[in-house]
């Protein structure tokens with residue numbers, strides 16, 4: 371079981387890692403400490419809400435993939451917690467990355483890196499590093515699945 375909460379102050383979602391790591395939200399008002407044997411939440415009850423997962427069936431089709439691409443576009447270059455959320459979601463769902471999705475994402479990332487280099491986008495270094503991580507991950511998938519991405523250079 372994994373405990374997951376959202377801090378009502380900084381909006382960060384944190385979850386236990388099952389190894390007893392003391393994981394705090396960004397503003398440090400809440401924390402989770404979870405091992406195989408126990409879990410505890412540190413913080414006042416009014417400071418956080420527990421997030422419980424509910425499952426629905428979604429077809430991994432063109433429309434769904436376009437919505438994920440849309441999330442990527444929204445988050446790119448923005449100062450928002452949704453950047454990491456989007457990147458984590460994509461990287462947890464490798465099956466979304468068809469050749470088309472891979473190409474579109476690499477192109478959007480390329481434009482983002484260009485705009486950033488030209489000073490059109492000013493965002494945080496930590497987000498920039500997360501986007502590089504995603505780009506590398508996409509290149510690895512492209513290589514593994516032999517997608518034709520010759521026209522996409524790394525940053």
Ligand SMILES: [Zn+2]
Nearest residue numbers: 377380395397
């Ligand atoms: Zn917080």
